[in-house]
Amino acid sequence: MKRIIRYYLLFSPLIFFLTNCSKKEVDEYYARPDDLEPPIYQQLEAQGNFQNLTKLIEIAGYKDILGKAGYWTMMAPNDAAFEDYFQEQGISDASSIDSLTASKIVKYALIYNAFRTERLSDYQSNIGWEEDLAFRRRTAYYDGFQEKVVDGSPMIVVGSNRNNVEGGDPYIPGDNNNKYITYFVEEYMNATTLGSYDYNFFFPNATYTGFNVLGGEVVNADIVAENGIIHEVNKVSLPPLNIDQKLEESPNYSLFYDLLEDNLINYVFDEEATTTYQNYTRSSDQVYVKVYDPALSFSPNNENFLKATDNDGQSDAYTLIVPENAALQVFVDEVLLKNYEALDKLPKYIFEDFFNAHMVQGAVWPSKISGYSNALDEDIRIDMDNDVIEAKLLSNGFFYGSSKIQESNLFYSVYTSAYLDPGFTLATRLFNDGSGYREIASNIYSNYTLFLPSDEVLMNLGYDYDINRSEWVYVSPETGNEVRGSLARARIARVLYNGIVPTPNMELNDLSGSGIIRSGDFDLPGEYIKWENGQVFAAGNEVLDNKVNILGYEDQRNGRTYYIDNVLEYSEEFQGVDLAAIATETDSQYAFFFEFLKSSGLYDEASGAIDGIELGTPFTFVIPSNSAIRQAVIDGVLPGDAVTGDPNFVPANDTEREGIANFVKYHFLATRTASDDGLINGLTETLLKTEFGEKTYVNIVSAPGDLSFVDEGNRIANYIPLESNHLADRTLIHLVDNYLLYTE
Incomplete structure (x- = not known):
């Protein structure tokens, strides 16, 4: 009863007004206010210098959408921008543009929600506005379903719209994977201490003004419309490629992409995507999601950034450093294939590590490269001014084509001797299983000596790994007693750790004479070992009277690897x-x-x-x-x-x-x-x-x-x-x- 009374009190004056008014008076009451600005389409018409854009809006079928209600920001290219575009494309006027291209230009110019200039630099986080943290916004444009030929077969493909993390779903129905547009406003640039160097690195022929949209300039900002805000720009922008598309379409980086596609890309049938596509097209074709390996830092075809919060793509993007074919071929020949006969013989984790070395889960601005780490937590070793041959600002991140590879620790340290040799898979497995040994031995800024037993040596001493049960095994050569699991792992971990020795001054490059030295890392000390007349030994070797002989060695950037015929055994006596x-x-x-x-x-x-x-x-x-x-x-x-x-x-x-x-x-x-x-x-x-x-x-x-x-x-x-x-x-x-x- 209380609610009914409130309802009546609220609306009874209006009812009284309406029952005592003529139709003319009612129409006047609900009439559009005279001081309200026209909608975007009409406002563009009224401005007088957007005739080409309004024509494309009509061709794209967006006149009705932009001529009524809504909530948009439009980065609107003016007629002068289109004249430049027509000249570049070799066409005469807007009538020569097909509906697909018109749709791309119009949709990519449209940002969801209305933003004045002072708000474009603010990030719409899940806790509210965060000032001066944004440089991108989601647009109305997306690629959707694509016809592709994969391994010689035509198929309908859609890109991942999430990063393919373990236990997650790389494709969420209903998310169209909308592309982002990047802009450079003074508030953001000043707050992040960026400047013209960063802008012109991507757009060398443009002028940084303090309000740029990709390669163009905003020449008239904050034009108010009934259904949003218009920013006039002097350049037409087509939707840029995403990182995946850039790789797929760039012959200079085809080797990089081929390695990705052959090893870390799958095309996975998706029932919900298929249903959506079939309902829309009345086709019977099945849809496959292009899925990147979950071990990678990000999926290059995901337009959504991390999606930890809904709008985190406003404040960050991915970065991929891509070596050109010639540089990568040298690396393949001299490093990856040093001990393997062909690329298809390499373990999958080597490809995962190689690509993660070139990936950054963040937007790497050129002037701030020293402050970033790649997905392996290494510093970036690319000289922006001398090594970068191409810089592109793409829809989901930054793309740097490089004349050299990212020289990861994993491929140039003493750890590499095991990692890239199929004869040392047991040691590599232990190093890689979370022991922390990989991180120690591969630290290229600290020198180490690595005493490395081969699989053959370890198996002759009773060590092995049971693939079927995913556990370590140790069988004592003396007694035949077998232990498995954590006890066996602890044993091999200890003898291998005895062989990782910090040698800041390369103290063990000469094993003649005698001496003592501690193995392991400073924060996680190992045990003391000794050398004498070219042999090395630990406490257990003294007990068993089986000192370790050197079979050969290999020098890496952070030290020397000795190949050995025994393990540095620990003592099992009190x-x-x-x-x-x-x-x-x-x-x-x-x-x-x-x-x-x-x-x-x-x-x-x-x-x-x-x-x-x-x-x-x-x-x-x-x-x-x-x-x-x-x-x-x-x-x-x-x-x-x-x-x-x-x-x-x-x-x-x-x-x-x-x-x-x-x-x-x-x-x-x-x-x-x-x-x-x-x-x-x-x-x-x-x-x-x-x-x-x-x-x-x-x-x-x-x-x-x-x-x-x-x-x-x-x-x-x-x-x-x-x-x-x-x-x-x-x-x-x-x-x-x-x-x-x-x-x-």
């Missing part, structure tokens, strides 16, 4: 076993400390395990020499003869045993492996905890060729080089000239 082996050598300087370790209750003589120390955990063993142990006895820190320093390895009571255990624990540094290379410095926790369970620390001081340890009382223990850097599982064992002592 660190105590390695310490025991050193300590029981004749006249070993490790002997006294080891005897105290055995009497501390921390050591299991059967297994070599030490309480608190687990396999696979980084440690640094700081072992006082026999002389240093004698001094500890003299100082009353350890039991024994305080005059001679002769130690008493058998504790007299539990208190003495506890003191020995605490002494021993304080010399085992946890969580970090330190050597005399300067890589590890600072406070490092020990195995010793206080009676309150608090951690204790020793300060590591390391520099190339030097290493020392400082306790909390500032006692310094210096390593003894010839007796240090012994390998154990993720551990280095050092002999030092002093003992360390924890004090409160």
Whole structure:
């Protein structure tokens, strides 16, 4: 009842007015206001200098649409623009233009919604207007269904209107894939610090004015019409190609496109698109969507940008860098086919990576190229002024034809030695599976040495990959025991990571002599390996007595790859076993400390395990020499003869045993492996905890060729080089000239 009353109160004065008025008075009440501007078509007629455009509007069948209601922005070419266009096309006047061309010109000049100049630079985001972030708008023009010949067969094809991401749909019915028009307004250009260089890079023969539409100038802006806004331009613009169309129609880049089409393009039947097409044409033909591989950064035929929000195409676009045929052929011959007999033998991921190296999911402005990264997160390595031979501003992005390829890390680093060789697929699979190893070894700005085992070497050692079950397999050559899945993967990951070695000064180009070096990345340290007289080895190789031999090498831009006959094996025995082996050598300087370790209750003589120390955990063993142990006895820190320093390895009571255990624990540094290379410095926790369970620390001081340890009382223990850097599982064992002592 309340709603009815409100309805009556609202409209009762109008009813009263209408029932007491003549027809003439009613018509006058609803008459179009005298001060309202005419619709776009009529306004163009009234302006007097759009006679050619109005003629094309009629030919295109848009007179009725633009002569009534609506909400448009029209980038309207004036008659002078058409005179230039007629001359370029070799025609006399607008009557020579067919309806299809007329429709292209008119529809591409029409932008959805009405925008004055001050709004064209603003982005209509899902949270509202965002000022000065837009340089494009969606037009009324779209290509729709196309007749094409694919592999010799005619078919009806429609382009993807979404990027083909995993789990997504590359074609959404009802979205016509409308083309965008690009403009250059002063507000956007100033806000993004762009200028005439960026504009003229695409339009070298045009003049940048602060309000350009593609290659033309806006000579009269903000002409108001009843159904929108008109901006008068001095150039006729036909809908530009999109990136896919540009590639397909450009013979200079045919090799690039052929590689795409042969490997990363599919034509997929679409039932809904077929129904739409058949209803419209009364044809029985089926429709296929041209679909790009989902691994690519974007689909070059998608006009919609990312579509993360409805209008994100207003504020950004794609970029594709395309090497001309000659440059690409050299790359194919010298790089891609170095170890493959033909392109069709290459794994698909190589093509995916190659094209992603040339793709940027953003509009790369020429003056700002250093601020962009490609889809592989690499900097752009194309010199805009010297390498770019063609620059086109297309409907869905920027196209740069180049005299060189984008020299991706993947094709010029030590990683390449495995990646582009079919004999190293197991290593490549591990590098590529999210381990992060690929990113480390392929970093072209950091030097590495890669020790690379072939598939044959790995399989002879028991490593393999089960394609059917998508899992790693390891079968022990000694026992025949098999492990699968994550355990097998962890094993091969560890031995391969031992072979990735940072060598900023190419330290391992000469493997004669001997030395020690840490593998892995600085942020993710690996294990220490050694070299000696042309052989390399890790802790496990010492245990198994099977050092690694070099079969050959290949130099890349960021280092050297050594081909090896074995893996850099990690140790599977407890660190105590390695310490025991050193300590029981004749006249070993490790002997006294080891005897105290055995009497501390921390050591299991059967297994070599030490309480608190687990396999696979980084440690640094700081072992006082026999002389240093004698001094500890003299100082009353350890039991024994305080005059001679002769130690008493058998504790007299539990208190003495506890003191020995605490002494021993304080010399085992946890969580970090330190050597005399300067890589590890600072406070490092020990195995010793206080009676309150608090951690204790020793300060590591390391520099190339030097290493020392400082306790909390500032006692310094210096390593003894010839007796240090012994390998154990993720551990280095050092002999030092002093003992360390924890004090409160």
